Amino acid sequence: MRLSALFVRLGAFILAAIVCGFAARVAVATVETRSVQAVDAALDEHGHDFASVLGDGLQVILExxxxxxxxxxxxxxxxxxxVDASRVIDNMTITDSDAIQAPEFSMEILRNDSGISIIGxxxxxxxxxxxxxxxxDMAGENSSFADxxxxxxxxxxxxxxPAVDFSLRALRQLPRSKISVRAGRVSVEAISDSPEQKAQLETSLRRSSPEGLIVTLDISAPRPVVSPFVTRFIIDENGARFDSCVADTPAAERQIVATAQTVGIEGRIGCTVALGAPTTRWADAVTMSMSALSELGGxxxxxxxxxxxxVGKAGAVQGNFDRIAGELENSLPDVFALEAILPAAPTAGEDGPPQFIATLSPEGLVQLRGRVSxxxxxxxxxxxxxxxxxxxExxxxxxxxxxxxxxxxxxVLAGIEALSKLSNGSVTVEPGNIVVRGNTGLPDAGGEITRLLIEKLGETEEFEVAVTYVESLDPIAALPTKEECLASIMSVTEARKITFEPSSATIAGEGAGILNDIAEILQRCADLRIEIAGYTDSQGSEDGNQRLSQQRADAVLDGLRVRRVPVASFRAVGYGEADPIADNETAEGREANRRIEFSLIVPESTEEPTALDQIEEEAAQAAEETTQEDPAE
Incomplete structure (x- = not known):
């Protein structure tokens, strides 16, 4: 009995152990499943979908x-x-990162009257x-330099x-500028003193930029500072006219021009919009004064x-002059002061007044004659x-x-200096008057001469400035347009043809002389983008013709480069036997198809390639950077 009871108790104990073990297993599996599910849901919620979750008992493994x-x-x-952080096992790896990229090198140089600073x-x-x-050294001893x-x-x-070298060359010419430098690219923002200087700077910088460098120029010519701020209006037997007209704003210019038209000026009227006006009511004072002179009659x-x-017309009625002068004096803005002068009627001398006359011929010859003291x-x-x-001499x-x-x-000296503002003309100096006449290529030469004579002689002195603006003498207006430049090249190549030695890219015959003429034209043309296209006839293989046409286009481009033509914005392209202009079945037709053509490059997009893309493209596809012609093979 006792033995039997012992076995029963032992069996019950074993059974209880089995049940407990099974229950423990179930509990662990339940905890494991719930932990994996909870961690997996949390990872998905936080966007960590790269991690997978495995359960191993009470441990959570991340892979x-x-x-x-x-x-x-x-x-x-x-x-x-x-879950408890101690239960988290990390089996994750890290994605191999790419090699560390080099930073984009850049620098910005600022230059003004106080000095130079550079950052980058x-x-x-x-x-x-x-x-x-x-x-x-460029900043100078009396200016600061910040590095x-x-x-x-x-x-x-x-x-x-090349970008750094060019930026330093540009900075020497631009005392007020900001220059941004990146690999293969330079951006220039600057202020010039005049439209003439702006054009000169742009041409100089374009021509000195190395081939392959992308240069962006933004050079402004702000309103000039005029001192003294002078407008001079005349009515005489020749009609009404300005010797000098300046305005402080475009609106002021329109106001003055409208009054000028009212009082009798005909034709094109314009005033120089400049800085330096003593008051915002400048236009009011000018128009009031012009109206008073018109009422006076001269x-x-x-x-x-x-x-x-x-200054009234000599011989005018004193009473009428006093009335008009008085009304003007009372109507002028407070800051202005009026001086009214009525000359006496002239009395002609037997021999006339003494004179000094200086003349300047169109060829630049100067003659001084007349009386000196x-x-x-x-x-x-x-x-x-x-x-x-x-x-x-x-x-x-x-x-x-x-x-x-x-x-x-x-x-006398003031008259000579006034004459120097003209392209050709004369100045006559008399005791009571100075007369300057001639032609000029500067739009505001009359104003400059007027301000000069007022500064040298005083505001009450009599003088007459009758100068004519001639566009052909203007150094800016006289520059040919892009279309005119291309037309000049076409006129050179229509009568004569760039030829090459048979089956080669060596320029032959009078080709060198033609390139000399084209180079001379291009030296006068600024900011020109030209394609030099090379063509062949259809004889030979298509690939061979394309290579030959490219080589010949490159030869023309190189020929212009050695003649000091700025070809950075040119490209040479060989088109092979494409686009024939004559029948390739005849000798004459084949001769016509072997040609070089010049054309303007029209931008296809406002987006510019990156500096590196541009440089790599030019290095890998030199064929697409210039265009040339293909004469006889």
Whole structure:
């Protein structure tokens, strides 16, 4: 009995152990499943779908490839927020990161009257000491230089050094500028003193830019500063006209022009919009003064800064003159002061007034004749004219006489300087008047001469400025357009043909002379983008013809380059036997099809390629950077 009871108890114990073990297994499996599900749901919710979850008893195993160490840490943290962190086993790997990319090197140079500053990131291998020394010298002893450059030890990118060299050359010419430099690309923002200087700077920079460098120019010519701020209006037997007209705003110019048309000026009227007006009511003072002179019937009105000088027509009725002058004085804005002068009727002398006359011919020949007061003035006038006109010899026909006014020396020298503003013309100096006549290529030459004479002689002195603007003399307006440049090239190549030695790209015959003529034309044309296209006839293989046409187009491009034509914006393209202009079945037709054509490049998109893309394309596809012609094979 006792033995039987023992076996029963032992069986019950074993059974209980089995039941407990099974229950424990079920509990662990349940915990494992719920943990895996909870962690998996949390990872998905936080966007960590790269991680997969496995359960191993009470442990949660994370596997997968994390894109970064940071993402891996976040996945582990997310899992640890759902189960005890000690139960999380990390079996994740990290995606191999690409090689560290080199930074984009760039620098920005600012230059103004106070000095130069430079900021940016440059390669560590750059000669920074030479760069800073160059910029320090450029800034000068009395200006500051701020070096805010950082360096990084990476390979110098393609196109970086030419861009830096060009930026320094450009900076020397631009005292007020901002130049941004990147590999293969330079962007220039600058301020010039005049439209003439703007055109000169743009042409110079375009021509000095190395081939393959993308250069963006934004050079502005702001409103000039005019001092004194002068408008001079005349009504005489020749009609109404301006000797000088300046306005402080476009709206002021429109107001003055409208009044000028009302009082009788005909034809094209324009004023120089400039800085330097003494008051915002400048246009009011000018239009009031012009209307008063028109009512008076003749004379001169000069508004110089805040001084208004009304000179009536000699012989006018005194009472009427006083009334008009008084009304003008009371209506002018408060800041202006009026001086009214009514000359007495002239009394003609028997021999007329003494004169000094200076003339400038279209060929640049200068002659001085008439009366001078002393030998010293005679030699001074000759030397002054030589300095102003750059002439080695001045033709002198002057005579020293007594009895000339004390101001004669000033009037003579002022007349010579006024004449130097013209392309050709004359100046006549008399005791009571100076008359300047001639042609000019500067739109505001009349205004400049007027301001000069007022500064030298005073506001009450009589003078007449009758100069004519001639567009063909204007250094800017006279520049040919892109279409005119291309037409000139076409006229050269229509009568003569660029020819090559048979089956080669060597220019033969009179081809060198044709290139000389084309180069001379292109030297006068700024910012021109030209394609030089080469063509062959249909004899030979298509691939061979294409190669030959490209080689010939390249030869023309190289020929222009050695003739110092800026060809950075040109491209040479060989088209082989494509686009025939004549029948390839005849000898004459084949001769016509072997040709070089020039055409303007029209931009296809406003988007510019990246610097590296541009440089690589030019290196790999030199054929698509210039266009040439194909004469006889």
């Amino acid at each position: 997968g490839e994390a894109p970064s160490e940071a993402m891996r840490f976040r996945a582990i943290s997310t899992a640890g927020s759902m 990131l440059i390669p560590a291998s750059s000669d920074r000491e030479d760069l800073t020394e160059t910029l320090t 805010l450059l950082e360096t990084a030890d990476y390979e110098v990118p393609l196109g970086w050094e 004379g001169t009105i000069t508004i110089s800064d805040v001084d208004v000088t009304l 002393t030998e010293l003035l005679n030699s001074t006038a000759e030397n002054f004219a030589s300095a102003k006109f750059g002439s080695a 001045i033709s002198m026909a002057t005579r020293v006489v007594d009895g000339l006014p004390s101001s004669w020396s000033i009037r």
